[in-house]
Amino acid sequence: MMQRFDKAVQLLGISDEMYHILKIPRKQVIVGLPVTMDSGEIRTFEGYRVVHSTILGPSKGGIRFDPGVNLDEVRALAAWMTWKCAVVDIPYGGAKGGVACNPRQMSAGEIERLVRAYTTAMLDVFGPDQDIPAPDMGTGQREMAWLMDEYSKSKGMTVQAVVTGKPIVLGGSLGRTEATGRGVTVSALAAMDKLRLNPYKSTAAVQGFGNVGANAASLLRERGVKIQAISDLSGAYYNEAGIDIEAAMAYRDHNGGQLEGFGGAEPISSEELLSLPVDVLVPAATEDVITMRNAGSIRAKMIVEGANGPTSAMADDIINDKGIMVVPDILANAGGVTVSYFEWVQNRIGYKWTLERINRRSDRIMKDAFNKVYKTSQQYGVSLRIAAYIVAIDKVASTYKFRGGF
Ligand SMILES: NC(=O)C1=CN([C@@H]2O[C@H](COP(=O)(O)OP(=O)(O)OC[C@H]3O[C@@H](n4cnc5c(N)ncnc54)[C@H](O)[C@@H]3O)[C@@H](O)[C@H]2O)C=CC1
């Protein structure tokens, strides 16, 4: 995150003082979370919430449950949220949270107790005007429902707007589940248009088959793109003629959330998936999957980053030299936080929007953001990634200047 940030700051000519204001997170909270496991044993988990910036509005960002979660990762993810919200021009700052745990090896009861303990520990941080969490890797609607319930109990009233990505019955928004994958699709189509690629004659490979990957694959398929490969933690699966994405989703949902044993494609290695000669590669799993080690073998014409930070900074140059267009994470996956913003607005006005209105508005925001970043990349002669940072940093820095008060 910092390497791209430094580059964009140099191009923008930001002062040293502003550099440090933008670099250092506003708040970093680490908590110990004792939880009674089903066995009766008490295990203590470490949880984090980093608020990177609140200059544009309340901070916003998901909560990750994964064994690899650590403070450094959460700090980078929080800063990415600040830049992401600024790129799509929504009135939020950036934050991110997480707990180092393996939800795949925990029962629903254990996860619920962990979510409630985390929420209680973060009561001073969270709030509908302060800091608004949402789902990320390893969490979803169910966890957001428990979070809202625990927070509401502590306040003695129902506070829907404290969290987004909730189930619809609890005030969740129509379209939020598919929103990130939808935004990835809108960005991919906009980029394909620039490269004059016809979606109906194009192919894609998608890494990660969770919320973002599966929905992106399904929506790209709907727009004519042939999905030749998909993957998850269990492995990668290839079918030259195209994978039936709906069948793969149904299989996953009846197979403990995993694609393992999926019959509609042949198994390949995860590395093979990344180097397939497809038009569009969508990394939608986790960080640092495209690195110096494998960037040289990528044959896709474009990479559309569904995940946060899937490409290491060192790999950027190799990919740029190969002439591969990259639609960066802070632009490509911003559809999720955009519809989260709509959910928060609906909660606050106490009114529900139709799916048609939500999709129309989020598609417009994603297209406008893509066009602005594309124009900036032409103007500065830089990649879409650096252009997205320029757009975001410029907005946040100029807001600071207007607000003053240092
Ligand atoms: N859920 C959301 O609305 C948003 C998520 N993101 C980012 O998208 C990425 C994925 O998030 P979700 O889909 O929500 O998570 P998820 O937990 O729903 O799914 C993650 C998927 O990736 C797979 N996976 C994990 N590590 C892998 C690896 N090394 N190789 C192949 N597959 C692997 C898992 O098996 C699973 O299929 C994360 O980087 C997250 O930060 C970004 C914006 C919004």
Ligand SMILES: O=C(O)CCC(=O)C(=O)O
């Ligand atoms: O929906 C949100 O508020 C945030 C989603 C998120 O964590 C992300 O965009 O990385």
